[in-house]
Amino acid sequence: MSSRNPSYTNPKPCKHLEDYKLRHGLSGYKSIQKHLKATPHGRTSVEMLNTGVPRCNSCNGFQGRLYLCLICNSVSCLDHTLLHIQSEDGHDLAVDIERAELYCCVCCDQVYDPDFDKVVMSKHNMGVPRGDKHGDESIGERLVKRRRLGLGVAEELVDLKKSKQLVSMRDRRDKSCYPLGLRGLNNLGSTCFMNSVLQALLHAPPFRNYFLSEGHNHEACRRRSGDRLCLSCDIDVVFSAMFSGDRAPYSPAHFLYSWWQHSANLASYEQQDAHEFFISVLDGIHEKEDKSRNRNRDSGDCQCIAHRVFSGLLRSDVTCMTCGSTSTTYDPCVDISVDLDTSNFSPTDIVNKRSKPNENSSISTLLGCLDLFTRQEKLGSEQKLFCETCQEMRDSVKQMSIRRLPLVLCLHIKRFEHSPVRKMSRKIDRYLQFPFSLDMTPYLSSSIVRNRFGNRIFSVEGDESDIITDFEIFAVVTHSGTLESGHYVTYLRLRNRWYKCDDAWITEVDEEIVRASQCYMMFYVQKMLYQKADEDLSSLPLSPRRDAYLPIAG
Template sequence: MSTANPPSAPFIPTSRLLTQDFFPGDHAASHGCPHIKPFKKSADIVANYQILVRYSLHYKNRHALGVLTSSKDKKRPRNSEDSVPNGKAIQQLPTPACLTCDTILGRIHACLHCVFVGCWKGEHSQKHSKDSGHTFSMEVSRCGLYCNHCKDFIYDRDFEGVYNSELIRTSEIISMVQEPGQKRPRYLKWHAGNKEAAAIKSGTKLKPCQGLRGLRNMGSTCFMNVILQCFIHNPLLRSYFLSDQHSSKRCEVKADCMGCEMDQLFTQFYSGVKAPYGPCSFLHTMWMSSSDLAGYAQQDAHEFFISALNQIHAKSPSAKLHHCNCVIHKTFAGLLQSDVTCMNCANVTTAFDPILDISLDLRPTKRSKSNGNKVRGGNDEKNEGPNSLADCLDRYTHPEKLGTNEYNCSKCGKNGQDATKQLSIKVVPPVLSFQLKRFEHSMGASKIETKIKFPAQLDMTQYTAAARKLKKNKLSALQKANGVSGPESSGNGIIGSTASSMSMNNGLLDPIPTYVYNLFAVINHQGKMDTGHYTAFAKHRGEWFSLDDHKVSLASQKEVLDSKAYMLFYVKQTLDYDFANALKD
């Protein structure tokens, strides 16, 4: 494995800092420490901070970047995790250690005025600052800026901008290393000029209740209320409708336009009114568009979600049958890859299916010990205990054997040939929507009450087609380097246990930043199947809120993660490619 050659990132110029670019003349608000302003005039300390941040981020992500590390301690054995599959490294990064006592523990600080590195626990960093008179240092592991005069970590907008820029740059490099053939537009940061900054200051007013409002229940309409709340707190939908990209005043659709209803909904939520809102018009338009949802009977929230997406798409001016560029497909649409492998000739047939969400099967928390057909997943060896979203995704993307009459191989010409089928995600959508199948209709209507553990941050790397291909290539190179003979798979698309163990030990599935998601909304269902009640949690301005029809209350992240979720909504942490271009790739 070799690292890609990323475009060189320029260092912060000495003449202009980020604060001067964004809010010219507003230097007082750029820092909270009175000692740092004189040092920023030459910008040497900012450039030094940028170098150290880049080093710190590269060291943290050394496995993903394929970089070896070197340590002063010759007795310290080189671990397998500090090597790359082909045994070569582009460069070596020194392990951050105190220059006085050689320890790598105890909060290592690097001086921003010279090349000294010292530990905090042994007070070597403090002693250096006192003896040399140097004021600022950076805590290497977290890139925190420390002032020796203030005796505390400090915040500065310029240094925060440097850190964020380097974080984006490192994420781009990791993506290029992990997926060298993937094409992505580069991230361009926008800086406001004098006129733009003045317009932002004069025209921006922050109202505490904007975007947070209860919805009245108009007769068993809680299923609709939770979906509308998830739409409102969806960052991509919010940006689209609040920027007037679909205006109900300019819309050419004369009646029953769901895009206009969404525009009116956002207008109501951001009007500053605190009283609960009754979405009568939205409900009426849905009744007119989808006769199955008409009436006051309790409906399924997921069915309403899919129907609403279809109706918004159908009335969009840019709606197309293929490669649609409407807001719904830009937000929710992904591409599922299905690989069917013939057991006789190993021929692989690949098909692609568009998706707007992913429905995952559940299993009970307890299973009979006499059941020999174990369900595949991360908790297979545990007959008891909570299930997790990762287990559900493992089962969803795990190879399954097809029946004898389900597959005819086009290569070997055999009818009724045994084969395996495996799903993976070809294109991950900007917003991931999961439905956990809690309602069963096979042998009478019933509800699965199994608790599903789900994370606040989700890494989808191992479930993507690109990462799976990358893993196989790395594994093949690793086996060749270690002299392992034999095929890398067992012939049915399943990598053997030995290969999987080697993969895990050598970091072949490091997270790719573009596949990391953050949770922003959860829908729950309490009670029985026909007489239950829907509630939701949503994240607003960094805080979680419980949304129960007209009731809105503050919630903790623990409450959210402990809930029995029915639907989950995640948004990509890094939005760095266009959906239409991704499909062409």
């Protein structure tokens, strides 16, 4: 487990933001506040008065992202923001018109400023207007509009026309009808990796129930320990805010700072890996738990909430190819990382990166990935192991299996390849089919051992008849873009409906869009817990601890 660095301080914000505030203070923020518009959906945008549809001053375009300069109020598209700052010295900061987010035109990235966040949040506190013109639009119409603005909602695999028809057939539903806890998270500057994983954690049924039932009360914890930098406390604050009934997007700034304290090596305003963040957060929650609970930590029996929910046990069998003796080890895990199954690909397909979704030869499946994970693997000559029976180095085969399943199963797809020999990295943009209902029986140690040796040694694994192997998917974290520049989005399955969580934006989508997404992490929960989660969600009271504005520490 990584250790927290108590002397660590908040990373320096964007230099151009600092320069802007030194020159102009908060005057630009205050002048733009009157143009902010809060919708009933909990979103904030910049309303251009008396101008109709906002357009780029350079190309007159209106599609895609448009940015309003904080100095001269000129509007630029993404392509012309650089042209604007080259012609106008010091005009480095702008506001995303559609999302009301601060943007640095020099860094070409969103930036976070607690002062700007206060301005946006104060607009919500003054009351969200009713009867917004979008309130009567169907979900399909809103999706079509976002598509027209260049914010595509599906991958190429989906027949978009068919998907729009499927979505528009649904009843018109206001955001207030969405399940409790479904709330957007503001991007604090390349923090989509954090927002996507937080959405999955916030809606993992046993994890959610623990924090909402005062399993870790942040007020009592801080009174007891005096430690204001507790990751469990800060995620408890996030739970309180998300389940308070407020629909306005929430800024988890204090949680971000607390995570920076725990993972100083990852603290920056740069994009991070969502999977690495997930592991780091569970690590931080585990670290805070009472050490007396961790006596059986090596056997995977840690009783902290992170391990009680996400921890499973992997079995590794290494068999000598000469004498047949087997060495078995067990390792606890909080997720299972699997390689994309390429058995249906020819070498030519892989080299040429041909991955047409309508060709069966170019489709990987999650079940194929799990089969590959539990398949016997012959270790290379450079990986010879010492055999206790033969008393010398021997060739061997290795096979992985799952000894114990967790309550919530996280499956991580290895889409990022790193080659130390070629000194290069790349992302694998290959479509993966995954089921919404998953039976993990074929991948249990008992099944693997029985298939390999027969029933005669099945008793070695003990009685696994009480293990629950049926799982239901409830969250999918996706990644679009390249290895160097990409964006994370989470799809949540609540009450058997799918919702797209794109930072501050929450949109109901059809399941075909989810199936077409480029999944990176998938979260499954035991089927019984998934079915019970709908009942729990319907009976949850509003959190009594309303979230106050928590500025990021400096």
